[in-house]
Amino acid sequence: MNTIIRTDGLTKHYGRVHALDGLDLSVDEGQVHGFLGPNGAGKSTTIRILLGLARKTGGSATVFGQDPWHDAVQIHRRVAYVPGDVSVWPNLSGGEAIDFLARLRGARTKDTAYRTERERLTTAFQFDPRKKGRAYSKGNRQKVALIAAFAVPADLYILDEPTSGLDPLMEVVFRDEVQRIRRGGATVLLSSHILSEVELLCDRVSIIRAGRIVESGTLQELRHLTRTEVSFEAADASALAGIPGAHDGTLDDGRARFTVDSDDIPSVLPVLAQRSVAGLRIEPPSLEELFLRHYGDDLAALRAAEDAGSTGGGTRASRRAAIKES
Template sequence: MPGSLVGGRVLNNLSEAAVHPPAIRTEHLSKRYGSLLALDDLDLTVDAGEVFGFLGPNGAGKSTTIRLLLGLARPTAGQAWIFGTAAADVATAHQRLAYVPADVTLWPQLTGAEILELLGATGPGVDVAYRDELVDRFALDLSKPGRAYSTGNRQKVALIAAFATRAPLLVLDEPTAGLDPLMEREFRRAVNEARDTGSTVFLSSHQLAEVEAVCDRVGILRAGRLVEVATIPELRRLHRTEVLVRFAGPVPELTGVAGIDGVQVDGAALRFTLTGPPGPALRALAGADLTTLTMREPTLEEIFLDYYGEGSR
Protein backbone atom coordinates (compact mmCIF):
# COMPACT_ATOMS: atom_id res chain seq x y z
CA MET A 1 0.00 0.00 0.00
CA PRO A 2 1.44 3.41 -0.91
CA GLY A 3 2.51 5.77 1.86
CA SER A 4 1.87 9.48 2.24
CA LEU A 5 4.45 12.26 2.22
CA VAL A 6 4.51 14.08 5.57
CA GLY A 7 7.21 16.60 6.42
CA GLY A 8 9.44 15.25 3.65
CA ARG A 9 9.19 11.64 4.86
CA VAL A 10 7.15 8.81 3.41
CA LEU A 11 4.94 7.29 6.09
CA ASN A 12 3.10 4.01 5.87
CA ASN A 13 -0.53 5.01 6.41
CA LEU A 14 -1.26 1.97 8.54
CA SER A 15 1.84 1.97 10.71
CA GLU A 16 3.82 5.10 11.60
CA ALA A 17 0.95 7.54 10.97
CA ALA A 18 -1.22 5.47 13.30
CA VAL A 19 1.48 5.20 15.96
CA HIS A 20 2.09 8.97 15.98
CA PRO A 21 -1.32 10.64 15.63
CA PRO A 22 -1.69 14.38 16.19
CA ALA A 23 -2.46 15.53 19.71
CA ILE A 24 -5.75 17.07 18.55
CA ARG A 25 -7.66 16.54 15.35
CA THR A 26 -11.12 17.68 14.40
CA GLU A 27 -13.13 17.13 11.23
CA HIS A 28 -16.19 19.23 10.40
CA LEU A 29 -16.73 19.79 14.12
CA SER A 30 -19.87 21.84 14.72
CA LYS A 31 -22.04 22.73 17.68
CA ARG A 32 -25.45 24.36 17.62
CA TYR A 33 -27.40 25.59 20.63
CA GLY A 34 -30.90 26.09 19.29
CA SER A 35 -30.66 28.80 16.63
CA LEU A 36 -27.10 29.73 17.67
CA LEU A 37 -24.31 28.11 15.66
CA ALA A 38 -21.50 28.29 18.24
CA LEU A 39 -18.94 26.33 16.21
CA ASP A 40 -19.09 25.93 12.45
CA ASP A 41 -17.30 23.13 10.58
CA LEU A 42 -13.98 23.23 12.45
CA ASP A 43 -11.12 21.35 10.77
CA LEU A 44 -8.05 21.60 12.98
CA THR A 45 -4.88 19.61 13.59
CA VAL A 46 -2.52 20.28 16.50
CA ASP A 47 0.71 18.31 16.24
CA ALA A 48 2.18 16.46 19.19
CA GLY A 49 4.80 18.53 20.97
CA GLU A 50 3.74 21.99 19.80
CA VAL A 51 2.32 24.96 21.70
CA PHE A 52 -0.82 26.05 19.87
CA GLY A 53 -2.55 29.36 20.60
CA PHE A 54 -6.32 29.53 20.13
CA LEU A 55 -7.47 33.13 19.74
CA GLY A 56 -10.83 34.81 19.60
CA PRO A 57 -13.02 37.19 21.61
CA ASN A 58 -15.87 36.11 23.85
CA GLY A 59 -18.50 34.35 21.80
CA ALA A 60 -16.11 33.25 19.05
CA GLY A 61 -16.47 29.57 19.97
CA LYS A 62 -13.25 28.90 21.91
CA SER A 63 -14.90 27.52 25.05
CA THR A 64 -17.33 25.48 22.96
CA THR A 65 -14.37 23.92 21.13
CA ILE A 66 -12.68 23.03 24.41
CA ARG A 67 -15.87 21.46 25.80
CA LEU A 68 -16.11 19.30 22.68
CA LEU A 69 -12.44 18.30 22.90
CA LEU A 70 -12.91 17.32 26.53
CA GLY A 71 -16.05 15.32 25.80
CA LEU A 72 -18.09 17.64 28.03
CA ALA A 73 -20.49 18.42 25.18
CA ARG A 74 -21.72 16.40 22.24
CA PRO A 75 -21.12 17.81 18.75
CA THR A 76 -24.03 18.56 16.47
CA ALA A 77 -21.87 17.34 13.59
CA GLY A 78 -18.32 16.17 13.02
CA GLN A 79 -15.78 14.51 15.30
CA ALA A 80 -12.77 15.24 17.49
CA TRP A 81 -9.86 13.01 18.49
CA ILE A 82 -7.23 13.21 21.23
CA PHE A 83 -4.10 11.31 20.16
CA GLY A 84 -6.29 9.22 17.88
CA THR A 85 -8.90 8.44 20.56
CA ALA A 86 -12.39 9.79 20.03
CA ALA A 87 -12.93 12.74 22.36
CA ALA A 88 -16.29 11.22 23.26
CA ASP A 89 -14.40 8.33 24.90
CA VAL A 90 -13.71 10.49 27.95
CA ALA A 91 -12.28 7.74 30.17
CA THR A 92 -9.56 6.91 27.64
CA ALA A 93 -8.86 10.38 26.26
CA HIS A 94 -8.50 11.97 29.71
CA GLN A 95 -5.72 9.56 30.63
CA ARG A 96 -3.47 11.64 28.38
CA LEU A 97 -4.52 15.20 29.16
CA ALA A 98 -4.76 17.76 31.93
CA TYR A 99 -7.15 20.72 31.87
CA VAL A 100 -7.15 24.16 33.47
CA PRO A 101 -10.53 25.94 33.18
CA ALA A 102 -11.01 29.69 32.86
CA ASP A 103 -12.81 29.86 36.22
CA VAL A 104 -11.19 27.61 38.81
CA THR A 105 -13.34 26.33 41.67
CA LEU A 106 -11.70 24.54 44.60
CA TRP A 107 -13.00 22.46 47.49
CA PRO A 108 -13.51 25.18 50.14
CA GLN A 109 -12.60 23.07 53.20
CA LEU A 110 -9.46 21.43 51.80
CA THR A 111 -6.05 23.05 52.05
CA GLY A 112 -3.95 23.71 48.99
CA ALA A 113 -1.75 20.75 49.85
CA GLU A 114 -4.76 18.44 50.17
CA ILE A 115 -6.21 19.69 46.89
CA LEU A 116 -2.96 19.02 45.04
CA GLU A 117 -2.80 15.53 46.54
CA LEU A 118 -6.39 14.82 45.50
CA LEU A 119 -5.86 16.10 41.97
CA GLY A 120 -2.63 14.13 41.69
CA ALA A 121 -4.40 10.93 42.75
CA THR A 122 -7.29 11.32 40.30
CA GLY A 123 -5.41 12.64 37.23
CA PRO A 124 -3.07 10.98 34.74
CA GLY A 125 -0.23 10.89 37.30
CA VAL A 126 2.04 13.39 39.02
CA ASP A 127 5.72 14.25 39.14
CA VAL A 128 5.92 15.07 42.85
CA ALA A 129 9.38 16.65 42.73
CA TYR A 130 8.37 18.93 39.86
CA ARG A 131 5.12 19.79 41.66
CA ASP A 132 7.07 20.86 44.73
CA GLU A 133 9.36 22.97 42.55
CA LEU A 134 6.35 24.67 40.93
CA VAL A 135 4.81 25.41 44.35
CA ASP A 136 7.99 27.31 45.24
CA ARG A 137 8.21 29.09 41.92
CA PHE A 138 4.56 30.18 42.01
CA ALA A 139 4.94 31.21 45.67
CA LEU A 140 1.81 29.30 46.71
CA ASP A 141 0.95 28.92 50.40
CA LEU A 142 -0.37 25.34 50.65
CA SER A 143 -1.56 25.67 54.23
CA LYS A 144 -4.58 27.84 53.38
CA PRO A 145 -8.03 26.32 52.73
CA GLY A 146 -9.51 26.65 49.27
CA ARG A 147 -12.09 29.21 50.43
CA ALA A 148 -9.28 31.58 51.47
CA TYR A 149 -7.56 31.64 48.07
CA SER A 150 -7.83 34.65 45.77
CA THR A 151 -8.63 34.22 42.08
CA GLY A 152 -4.93 34.27 41.26
CA ASN A 153 -4.06 31.67 43.89
CA ARG A 154 -6.87 29.37 42.74
CA GLN A 155 -5.39 29.66 39.27
CA LYS A 156 -1.95 28.77 40.64
CA VAL A 157 -3.32 25.59 42.24
CA ALA A 158 -4.87 24.48 38.94
CA LEU A 159 -1.77 25.32 36.90
CA ILE A 160 0.60 23.54 39.29
CA ALA A 161 -1.63 20.47 39.32
CA ALA A 162 -1.82 20.41 35.51
CA PHE A 163 1.88 20.99 34.77
CA ALA A 164 2.92 18.47 37.43
CA THR A 165 1.04 15.69 35.64
CA ARG A 166 3.54 15.88 32.77
CA ALA A 167 0.50 14.93 30.67
CA PRO A 168 1.05 14.57 26.91
CA LEU A 169 -1.64 17.23 26.34
CA LEU A 170 -2.33 20.33 28.42
CA VAL A 171 -5.57 22.16 27.62
CA LEU A 172 -5.40 25.63 29.14
CA ASP A 173 -8.40 27.97 28.94
CA GLU A 174 -7.46 31.58 29.82
CA PRO A 175 -4.87 30.16 32.24
CA THR A 176 -3.29 33.38 33.54
CA ALA A 177 -6.44 35.15 34.75
CA GLY A 178 -5.61 36.83 38.04
CA LEU A 179 -1.85 36.24 37.86
CA ASP A 180 0.53 39.15 38.36
CA PRO A 181 3.34 39.80 35.83
CA LEU A 182 5.91 37.84 37.85
CA MET A 183 3.65 34.79 37.95
CA GLU A 184 2.86 35.17 34.24
CA ARG A 185 6.60 34.86 33.64
CA GLU A 186 6.65 31.63 35.64
CA PHE A 187 3.70 30.39 33.61
CA ARG A 188 5.54 31.02 30.36
CA ARG A 189 8.58 29.21 31.75
CA ALA A 190 6.42 26.20 32.67
CA VAL A 191 4.90 26.15 29.16
CA ASN A 192 8.38 26.09 27.63
CA GLU A 193 9.39 23.28 29.98
CA ALA A 194 6.30 21.30 28.96
CA ARG A 195 7.23 21.70 25.31
CA ASP A 196 10.84 20.69 26.04
CA THR A 197 9.65 17.43 27.62
CA GLY A 198 7.43 16.63 24.63
CA SER A 199 4.03 17.75 25.87
CA THR A 200 1.52 19.51 23.65
CA VAL A 201 -0.04 22.73 24.95
CA PHE A 202 -3.39 23.97 23.64
CA LEU A 203 -3.66 27.54 24.93
CA SER A 204 -6.89 29.50 24.62
CA SER A 205 -6.22 33.09 25.58
CA HIS A 206 -7.06 36.76 25.24
CA GLN A 207 -3.52 37.65 26.30
CA LEU A 208 -1.98 38.27 22.90
CA ALA A 209 1.49 39.05 24.28
CA GLU A 210 1.39 35.73 26.10
CA VAL A 211 0.46 33.83 22.95
CA GLU A 212 3.11 35.68 20.96
CA ALA A 213 5.76 34.77 23.55
CA VAL A 214 5.16 31.02 23.85
CA CYS A 215 3.20 29.64 20.88
CA ASP A 216 4.55 27.86 17.82
CA ARG A 217 1.33 28.37 15.85
CA VAL A 218 -1.92 30.19 16.37
CA GLY A 219 -5.46 29.72 15.16
CA ILE A 220 -7.87 32.66 14.94
CA LEU A 221 -11.54 31.91 15.51
CA ARG A 222 -14.20 34.35 14.35
CA ALA A 223 -17.92 33.85 14.92
CA GLY A 224 -17.47 30.10 15.24
CA ARG A 225 -15.29 29.70 12.16
CA LEU A 226 -11.55 29.22 11.92
CA VAL A 227 -10.25 32.06 9.74
CA GLU A 228 -6.49 31.46 9.95
CA VAL A 229 -3.92 28.96 11.21
CA ALA A 230 -0.26 29.94 10.90
CA THR A 231 2.97 30.51 12.73
CA ILE A 232 3.38 34.02 14.10
CA PRO A 233 6.04 34.93 11.49
CA GLU A 234 3.70 33.64 8.76
CA LEU A 235 0.85 35.74 10.10
CA ARG A 236 3.04 38.81 10.08
CA ARG A 237 4.03 38.22 6.46
CA LEU A 238 0.34 38.23 5.54
CA HIS A 239 0.02 41.75 6.90
CA ARG A 240 1.64 45.06 6.11
CA THR A 241 4.93 46.19 7.55
CA GLU A 242 5.43 49.89 8.25
CA VAL A 243 8.59 51.34 6.68
CA LEU A 244 10.26 54.69 7.41
CA VAL A 245 13.17 55.81 5.20
CA ARG A 246 15.23 59.01 5.46
CA PHE A 247 17.44 60.35 2.66
CA ALA A 248 20.37 62.73 2.28
CA GLY A 249 19.51 63.29 -1.38
CA PRO A 250 16.38 63.28 -3.57
CA VAL A 251 13.46 61.07 -2.50
CA PRO A 252 12.95 58.25 -5.04
CA GLU A 253 9.71 57.61 -6.89
CA LEU A 254 8.02 54.43 -5.64
CA THR A 255 4.77 54.51 -7.60
CA GLY A 256 3.98 51.11 -9.04
CA VAL A 257 6.60 49.21 -7.03
CA ALA A 258 5.23 45.79 -6.06
CA GLY A 259 4.14 45.51 -2.43
CA ILE A 260 4.35 49.24 -1.65
CA ASP A 261 1.26 51.19 -0.68
CA GLY A 262 0.27 54.31 1.27
CA VAL A 263 3.38 56.33 0.33
CA GLN A 264 3.77 59.56 2.32
CA VAL A 265 6.58 62.07 1.74
CA ASP A 266 7.59 64.48 4.49
CA GLY A 267 10.65 66.45 3.41
CA ALA A 268 13.56 64.01 3.37
CA ALA A 269 11.48 61.26 5.02
CA LEU A 270 9.40 58.65 3.24
CA ARG A 271 6.78 56.41 4.85
CA PHE A 272 4.96 53.50 3.25
CA THR A 273 3.50 50.10 4.01
CA LEU A 274 5.00 46.94 2.59
CA THR A 275 3.20 43.69 1.83
CA GLY A 276 5.01 40.53 0.81
CA PRO A 277 8.71 40.13 -0.05
CA PRO A 278 10.83 43.29 0.42
CA GLY A 279 13.01 42.71 -2.68
CA PRO A 280 11.22 45.08 -5.12
CA ALA A 281 11.13 47.87 -2.51
CA LEU A 282 14.80 47.46 -1.65
CA ARG A 283 15.77 47.51 -5.34
CA ALA A 284 13.76 50.73 -5.82
CA LEU A 285 15.60 52.32 -2.89
CA ALA A 286 19.05 51.02 -3.82
CA GLY A 287 20.05 54.03 -5.94
CA ALA A 288 19.03 56.63 -3.37
CA ASP A 289 21.25 58.14 -0.68
CA LEU A 290 19.65 56.53 2.39
CA THR A 291 20.59 57.65 5.88
CA THR A 292 18.18 55.44 7.88
CA LEU A 293 15.72 52.66 7.16
CA THR A 294 13.34 51.42 9.86
CA MET A 295 10.83 48.57 9.49
CA ARG A 296 8.18 47.78 12.08
CA GLU A 297 6.33 44.48 11.96
CA PRO A 298 2.72 44.39 13.17
CA THR A 299 2.15 42.96 16.62
CA LEU A 300 -0.06 39.91 17.06
CA GLU A 301 -2.68 42.23 18.56
CA GLU A 302 -2.74 44.39 15.42
CA ILE A 303 -3.05 41.27 13.26
CA PHE A 304 -5.83 39.96 15.48
CA LEU A 305 -7.75 43.24 15.29
CA ASP A 306 -7.33 43.23 11.51
CA TYR A 307 -9.23 39.94 11.33
CA TYR A 308 -12.09 41.55 13.26
CA GLY A 309 -12.17 44.71 11.17
CA GLU A 310 -11.06 46.86 14.09
CA GLY A 311 -7.51 47.66 13.01
CA SER A 312 -6.20 49.89 10.27
CA ARG A 313 -5.49 48.04 7.05
Protein backbone atom coordinates in the same frame (compact mmCIF):
# COMPACT_ATOMS: atom_id res chain seq x y z
CA MET B 1 4.24 14.11 12.49
CA ASN B 2 1.30 12.74 14.49
CA THR B 3 -1.87 14.79 14.73
CA ILE B 4 -2.98 14.98 18.37
CA ILE B 5 -6.17 17.06 17.95
CA ARG B 6 -8.26 17.11 14.81
CA THR B 7 -11.70 18.51 14.08
CA ASP B 8 -13.43 18.52 10.69
CA GLY B 9 -16.62 20.48 10.07
CA LEU B 10 -17.29 20.52 13.83
CA THR B 11 -20.62 22.07 14.82
CA LYS B 12 -22.31 22.72 18.13
CA HIS B 13 -25.78 24.22 18.31
CA TYR B 14 -27.61 25.46 21.39
CA GLY B 15 -31.08 25.84 20.00
CA ARG B 16 -30.82 28.52 17.33
CA VAL B 17 -27.37 29.61 18.47
CA HIS B 18 -24.53 28.12 16.41
CA ALA B 19 -21.59 28.19 18.83
CA LEU B 20 -19.47 26.22 16.34
CA ASP B 21 -20.26 26.36 12.65
CA GLY B 22 -17.92 24.03 10.74
CA LEU B 23 -14.69 24.31 12.73
CA ASP B 24 -11.58 22.72 11.18
CA LEU B 25 -8.63 22.51 13.59
CA SER B 26 -5.43 20.44 13.51
CA VAL B 27 -2.80 20.35 16.27
CA ASP B 28 0.35 18.29 15.68
CA GLU B 29 2.46 16.51 18.24
CA GLY B 30 5.02 18.65 20.07
CA GLN B 31 3.43 21.97 19.06
CA VAL B 32 2.33 24.86 21.19
CA HIS B 33 -0.74 25.82 19.21
CA GLY B 34 -2.44 29.14 19.88
CA PHE B 35 -6.22 29.19 19.71
CA LEU B 36 -7.05 32.84 19.37
CA GLY B 37 -10.32 34.73 19.47
CA PRO B 38 -12.40 37.06 21.63
CA ASN B 39 -14.91 35.91 24.20
CA GLY B 40 -17.88 34.26 22.52
CA ALA B 41 -15.99 33.15 19.40
CA GLY B 42 -16.28 29.44 20.29
CA LYS B 43 -12.95 28.66 21.96
CA SER B 44 -14.32 27.27 25.22
CA THR B 45 -17.07 25.34 23.43
CA THR B 46 -14.42 23.65 21.29
CA ILE B 47 -12.41 22.73 24.37
CA ARG B 48 -15.46 21.32 26.14
CA ILE B 49 -16.08 19.03 23.17
CA LEU B 50 -12.42 17.97 23.07
CA LEU B 51 -12.61 17.07 26.77
CA GLY B 52 -15.84 15.12 26.38
CA LEU B 53 -17.76 17.62 28.49
CA ALA B 54 -20.11 18.56 25.67
CA ARG B 55 -21.47 16.53 22.77
CA LYS B 56 -20.97 17.81 19.25
CA THR B 57 -23.95 18.46 17.01
CA GLY B 58 -22.15 17.49 13.81
CA GLY B 59 -18.80 16.99 12.15
CA SER B 60 -15.96 15.08 13.80
CA ALA B 61 -13.51 15.60 16.65
CA THR B 62 -10.67 13.34 17.77
CA VAL B 63 -7.99 13.52 20.46
CA PHE B 64 -5.14 10.99 20.13
CA GLY B 65 -7.29 9.49 17.36
CA GLN B 66 -10.10 8.73 19.82
CA ASP B 67 -13.62 10.10 20.17
CA PRO B 68 -13.68 12.44 23.20
CA TRP B 69 -17.34 11.74 23.93
CA HIS B 70 -17.04 7.93 23.98
CA ASP B 71 -13.39 7.57 25.06
CA ALA B 72 -13.13 10.38 27.62
CA VAL B 73 -11.63 8.21 30.38
CA GLN B 74 -8.73 6.99 28.23
CA ILE B 75 -8.11 10.50 26.86
CA HIS B 76 -8.14 12.17 30.29
CA ARG B 77 -5.35 9.89 31.50
CA ARG B 78 -3.05 11.66 29.02
CA VAL B 79 -4.40 15.22 29.32
CA ALA B 80 -3.86 18.09 31.75
CA TYR B 81 -6.51 20.80 31.67
CA VAL B 82 -6.49 24.32 33.12
CA PRO B 83 -9.70 26.38 32.84
CA GLY B 84 -9.82 30.15 32.89
CA ASP B 85 -12.03 30.34 35.98
CA VAL B 86 -10.94 27.90 38.67
CA SER B 87 -13.09 26.88 41.65
CA VAL B 88 -11.50 25.10 44.60
CA TRP B 89 -12.90 23.20 47.56
CA PRO B 90 -13.41 25.79 50.32
CA ASN B 91 -12.40 23.48 53.19
CA LEU B 92 -9.33 21.94 51.54
CA SER B 93 -5.97 23.66 51.71
CA GLY B 94 -4.31 24.62 48.47
CA GLY B 95 -1.79 21.81 48.88
CA GLU B 96 -4.54 19.25 49.50
CA ALA B 97 -6.42 20.44 46.40
CA ILE B 98 -3.27 20.16 44.26
CA ASP B 99 -2.59 16.64 45.54
CA PHE B 100 -6.18 15.57 44.96
CA LEU B 101 -6.13 16.85 41.36
CA ALA B 102 -2.79 15.11 40.83
CA ARG B 103 -4.16 11.79 42.14
CA LEU B 104 -7.07 12.05 39.72
CA ARG B 105 -4.44 11.97 36.96
CA GLY B 106 -2.70 8.93 38.45
CA ALA B 107 0.10 10.62 40.38
CA ARG B 108 1.54 9.00 43.50
CA THR B 109 1.58 12.04 45.72
CA LYS B 110 3.83 10.41 48.34
CA ASP B 111 6.65 9.82 45.84
CA THR B 112 9.73 11.95 46.23
CA ALA B 113 9.75 12.98 42.56
CA TYR B 114 6.22 14.38 42.77
CA ARG B 115 6.84 16.13 46.09
CA THR B 116 10.01 17.72 44.75
CA GLU B 117 8.27 18.97 41.61
CA ARG B 118 5.30 20.31 43.56
CA GLU B 119 7.63 22.17 45.90
CA ARG B 120 9.52 23.66 42.96
CA LEU B 121 6.30 24.88 41.37
CA THR B 122 4.81 26.33 44.56
CA THR B 123 8.03 28.29 45.06
CA ALA B 124 8.13 29.47 41.44
CA PHE B 125 4.48 30.59 41.54
CA GLN B 126 4.92 32.15 45.01
CA PHE B 127 2.00 30.11 46.29
CA ASP B 128 1.16 29.32 49.92
CA PRO B 129 -0.34 25.79 49.95
CA ARG B 130 -1.33 25.95 53.64
CA LYS B 131 -4.32 28.30 53.28
CA LYS B 132 -7.86 27.03 52.88
CA GLY B 133 -9.47 27.32 49.46
CA ARG B 134 -12.04 29.84 50.64
CA ALA B 135 -9.23 32.29 51.44
CA TYR B 136 -7.72 32.31 47.95
CA SER B 137 -8.02 35.13 45.45
CA LYS B 138 -8.80 34.43 41.80
CA GLY B 139 -5.10 34.48 40.96
CA ASN B 140 -4.26 31.98 43.69
CA ARG B 141 -7.09 29.67 42.63
CA GLN B 142 -5.59 29.79 39.14
CA LYS B 143 -2.23 28.79 40.60
CA VAL B 144 -3.80 25.66 42.14
CA ALA B 145 -4.83 24.42 38.70
CA LEU B 146 -1.54 25.41 37.06
CA ILE B 147 0.63 23.72 39.69
CA ALA B 148 -1.52 20.57 39.59
CA ALA B 149 -1.26 20.49 35.77
CA PHE B 150 2.50 21.08 35.55
CA ALA B 151 3.42 18.82 38.49
CA VAL B 152 2.28 15.66 36.69
CA PRO B 153 3.62 14.97 33.16
CA ALA B 154 1.00 14.80 30.40
CA ASP B 155 1.05 14.19 26.66
CA LEU B 156 -1.39 17.04 25.98
CA TYR B 157 -2.00 20.24 27.92
CA ILE B 158 -5.26 22.06 27.18
CA LEU B 159 -5.04 25.56 28.63
CA ASP B 160 -8.13 27.76 28.42
CA GLU B 161 -7.22 31.36 29.35
CA PRO B 162 -4.70 29.93 31.86
CA THR B 163 -3.20 33.24 33.02
CA SER B 164 -6.52 34.83 33.93
CA GLY B 165 -6.01 36.61 37.26
CA LEU B 166 -2.21 36.26 37.30
CA ASP B 167 0.06 39.26 37.72
CA PRO B 168 2.77 39.96 35.08
CA LEU B 169 5.52 38.24 37.10
CA MET B 170 3.49 35.04 37.35
CA GLU B 171 2.75 35.22 33.63
CA VAL B 172 6.51 35.01 33.05
CA VAL B 173 6.68 31.92 35.30
CA PHE B 174 3.81 30.41 33.32
CA ARG B 175 5.61 30.98 30.03
CA ASP B 176 8.75 29.35 31.44
CA GLU B 177 6.75 26.26 32.39
CA VAL B 178 5.16 26.02 28.93
CA GLN B 179 8.63 26.19 27.37
CA ARG B 180 9.78 23.43 29.74
CA ILE B 181 6.98 21.01 28.86
CA ARG B 182 7.45 21.76 25.15
CA ARG B 183 11.13 20.79 25.44
CA GLY B 184 9.90 17.56 27.02
CA GLY B 185 7.87 16.76 23.89
CA ALA B 186 4.38 17.63 25.15
CA THR B 187 1.68 19.17 22.97
CA VAL B 188 -0.11 22.33 24.11
CA LEU B 189 -3.39 23.86 22.97
CA LEU B 190 -3.33 27.40 24.37
CA SER B 191 -6.65 29.22 24.14
CA SER B 192 -6.22 32.92 24.80
CA HIS B 193 -7.20 36.43 23.84
CA ILE B 194 -3.89 37.82 25.15
CA LEU B 195 -2.06 38.42 21.88
CA SER B 196 1.39 38.96 23.38
CA GLU B 197 1.17 35.65 25.25
CA VAL B 198 0.32 33.73 22.09
CA GLU B 199 2.99 35.53 20.06
CA LEU B 200 5.72 34.64 22.58
CA LEU B 201 4.79 30.99 23.08
CA CYS B 202 3.13 29.48 20.04
CA ASP B 203 4.54 27.62 17.04
CA ARG B 204 1.24 27.90 15.16
CA VAL B 205 -1.86 30.01 15.58
CA SER B 206 -5.48 29.44 14.61
CA ILE B 207 -7.84 32.42 14.66
CA ILE B 208 -11.49 31.60 15.33
CA ARG B 209 -14.40 33.81 14.40
CA ALA B 210 -18.11 32.99 14.75
CA GLY B 211 -17.36 29.32 15.33
CA ARG B 212 -15.02 28.86 12.34
CA ILE B 213 -11.27 28.95 11.82
CA VAL B 214 -10.56 31.94 9.59
CA GLU B 215 -6.74 31.73 9.58
CA SER B 216 -4.27 29.06 10.63
CA GLY B 217 -0.51 28.76 10.28
CA THR B 218 2.81 29.84 11.75
CA LEU B 219 3.24 33.52 12.55
CA GLN B 220 5.63 33.78 9.62
CA GLU B 221 3.03 32.29 7.29
CA LEU B 222 0.29 34.57 8.58
CA ARG B 223 2.48 37.65 8.28
CA HIS B 224 2.60 37.10 4.53
CA LEU B 225 -1.12 37.86 4.51
CA THR B 226 -0.68 41.47 5.58
CA ARG B 227 1.73 44.37 5.18
CA THR B 228 5.06 45.19 6.81
CA GLU B 229 5.90 48.71 8.00
CA VAL B 230 9.15 50.28 6.74
CA SER B 231 10.59 53.55 8.04
CA PHE B 232 13.78 55.59 7.62
CA GLU B 233 15.15 59.05 8.36
CA ALA B 234 13.97 61.72 5.90
CA ALA B 235 13.76 65.50 5.62
CA ASP B 236 10.58 65.65 3.56
CA ALA B 237 7.88 63.50 1.95
CA SER B 238 9.68 63.44 -1.40
CA ALA B 239 11.84 60.65 0.01
CA LEU B 240 8.83 58.34 -0.44
CA ALA B 241 8.49 58.96 -4.17
CA GLY B 242 9.19 56.09 -6.53
CA ILE B 243 9.33 53.27 -3.98
CA PRO B 244 7.69 50.23 -5.64
CA GLY B 245 4.67 48.77 -3.87
CA ALA B 246 4.61 51.43 -1.14
CA HIS B 247 1.29 52.18 0.56
CA ASP B 248 0.15 54.67 3.20
CA GLY B 249 3.25 56.86 3.04
CA THR B 250 3.63 59.45 5.81
CA LEU B 251 6.30 61.75 7.25
CA ASP B 252 6.38 62.09 11.03
CA ASP B 253 9.09 63.44 13.35
CA GLY B 254 11.77 63.24 10.70
CA ARG B 255 10.95 59.68 9.65
CA ALA B 256 9.32 58.53 6.45
CA ARG B 257 7.00 55.58 6.90
CA PHE B 258 5.15 53.33 4.51
CA THR B 259 3.72 49.83 4.36
CA VAL B 260 4.43 47.18 1.78
CA ASP B 261 3.11 43.68 1.13
CA SER B 262 5.35 41.36 3.13
CA ASP B 263 6.22 39.33 0.01
CA ASP B 264 7.48 42.52 -1.72
CA ILE B 265 10.14 43.39 0.87
CA PRO B 266 13.01 41.83 -1.18
CA SER B 267 12.22 44.13 -4.13
CA VAL B 268 12.01 47.25 -1.94
CA LEU B 269 15.34 46.85 -0.12
CA PRO B 270 17.58 47.39 -3.21
CA VAL B 271 15.76 50.65 -3.95
CA LEU B 272 16.34 51.90 -0.42
CA ALA B 273 19.97 50.79 -0.57
CA GLN B 274 20.52 52.82 -3.76
CA ARG B 275 19.21 55.88 -1.94
CA SER B 276 21.56 55.24 1.03
CA VAL B 277 18.74 55.77 3.52
CA ALA B 278 19.72 56.08 7.18
CA GLY B 279 18.05 54.59 10.23
CA LEU B 280 16.18 51.91 8.30
CA ARG B 281 13.64 49.94 10.33
CA ILE B 282 11.53 47.05 9.12
CA GLU B 283 8.74 45.95 11.45
CA PRO B 284 6.81 42.80 10.51
CA PRO B 285 3.10 42.82 11.35
CA SER B 286 2.31 41.89 14.92
CA LEU B 287 -0.19 39.25 15.94
CA GLU B 288 -2.46 42.10 16.99
CA GLU B 289 -2.51 43.39 13.41
CA LEU B 290 -3.23 39.91 12.08
CA PHE B 291 -6.03 39.55 14.62
CA LEU B 292 -7.58 42.93 13.78
CA ARG B 293 -7.56 41.92 10.12
CA HIS B 294 -10.50 39.70 11.05
CA TYR B 295 -12.01 41.60 13.97
CA GLY B 296 -11.36 45.24 13.05
CA ASP B 297 -14.87 45.65 11.65
CA ASP B 298 -16.33 44.45 14.96
CA LEU B 299 -14.28 47.08 16.78
CA ALA B 300 -15.42 49.79 14.37
CA ALA B 301 -19.07 48.78 14.85
CA LEU B 302 -18.66 48.82 18.64
CA ARG B 303 -17.15 52.31 18.56
CA ALA B 304 -19.91 53.54 16.26
CA ALA B 305 -22.53 52.13 18.61
CA GLU B 306 -20.84 53.76 21.59
CA ASP B 307 -20.73 57.08 19.75
CA ALA B 308 -24.42 56.77 18.94
CA GLY B 309 -25.15 56.02 22.58
CA SER B 310 -23.16 59.00 23.84
CA THR B 311 -25.12 61.33 21.54
CA GLY B 312 -28.42 59.72 22.41
CA GLY B 313 -28.82 58.13 18.99
CA GLY B 314 -30.68 54.86 18.94
CA THR B 315 -31.81 52.48 21.65
CA ARG B 316 -29.57 49.95 23.40
CA ALA B 317 -31.25 47.18 21.42
CA SER B 318 -30.62 48.92 18.09
CA ARG B 319 -26.96 49.48 18.98
CA ARG B 320 -26.56 45.79 19.83
CA ALA B 321 -28.23 44.86 16.54
CA ALA B 322 -25.80 47.06 14.63
CA ILE B 323 -22.84 45.27 16.23
CA LYS B 324 -24.35 41.85 15.54
CA GLU B 325 -25.05 42.64 11.90
CA SER B 326 -21.42 43.69 11.37
